[in-house]
Amino acid sequence: MQVLLVTLHVISSAFIPVCYFLSIGAASLGSVNLKGRSCLTLKDFSSEEIKRLLWVSGDLKLRIKHEKQYLPLLQGKSIAMIFEKRSTRTRMSTETGFALLGGHPCFLTSQDIHLGVNESVTDTARVLSGLCDIVLARVYSHSTLEELDKEASIPIINGLSDLYHPIQILADFLTLQEHYGSLNGLTVSWIGDGNNVLHSFMMTAAKLGVHLKIATPKGYEPEKSVIQEAQRLSKEHGTQLVLTSDPMEAAHGSNVLVTDTWVSMGQEEEKKKRLKDFKGYQITLQTGSVAKPDWTFLHCLPRKMEEVDDEVFYSPHSLVFQEAENRKWTIMGLMVSLLTDYTPQIPMLKF
Secondary structure: OOOOOEEEEEEOOEEEEEEOOOOOEOHHHHHOOOOOOOEOOHHHOOHHHHHHHHHHHHHHHHHHHHOOOOOOOOOOOEEEEEEOOOOOHHHHHHHHHHHHOOOEEEEEEHHHHOEOOOEOHHHHHHHHHHHOOEEEEEOOOHHHHHHHHHHOOOOEEEEEOOOOOHHHHHHHHHHHHHHHOOOOOOEEEEEOOOOHHHHHHHOOHHHHOOEEEEEOOOOOOOOHHHHHHHHHHHHHHOOOEEEEOOHHHHHOOOOEEEEOOOOOOOOHHHHHHHHHHOOOOOEOHHHHOOOOOOOEEEEOOOOOOOOEOHHHHOOOOEOHHHHHHHHHHHHHHHHHHHHOOOOOOOOOOEO
16 A cells, blocks of 8 residues: 655755645646535536545644644634434544644534424525535435535535445545555546445546446446546546446456445435346445555445455455545545635645
């Protein structure tokens, strides 16, 4: 596994340690400013903007975790965290990350605010706009986020919806960036359900120069509109996009194998049928045998045995726990980018 490479860089005639694990450099990234934006889907973000988010995230991780710096970049600010769906990683990463940056997180479940029941989404958005600086909402319907964003005067972050999960993908790509040293030219193979996490991969991979191979059972393909947009992005950025129903075909020659739950929250009644339909999709060492020798494995968690066996999940190929930790650094990077004019301190190299 690749570790962070620390070298010496000259700034103002002084030698200081600088992390070079983010090889994403283009001078144009320095002028990218995302302050005031919302993040409902990475479909709305350009290649340079996504790279900027990864750059800020890596910078905060280096300065806070490794150099033990205190950066109260969000002091005096507060975030409303709306959770219609439970989560370990999304709640902990957002709550601890916002607090670590000096801000105040407020956790709100559907029992606390009854979003869209006792108070309309419109009214909630307008009220929260006067009480906090930013909202993260983990919801069932993507339309709820769109209404929040339409009516709010503050940034809205998608903490997960039925259509997209952008903050997970930022963590995944930061993890791969750290491990491989560069994203450009990597091949990621998704083996599983055509769900919200896959949709976010499809809206992001080509913009980072990443090839994407997708294996889903028949009847579980991604949304047609997402496929069409992913095909357009792949053509625009010169990457490969493959859709198949054969897991081994998708895994062949890949750098990264990825899967997710086969039964998402709200699909419990479909469990028996889904387990039958996904037979043969479990990721094992046999799946990895046709991938590149340095292949790695990602899973956004929580994981179940039918999706990936222990031999892979707890193997040196697995990056799942680094991936889970990076949920914190990437949500911090996103919140800082949407709320401040922060400029990263680590250098940018050619992507």
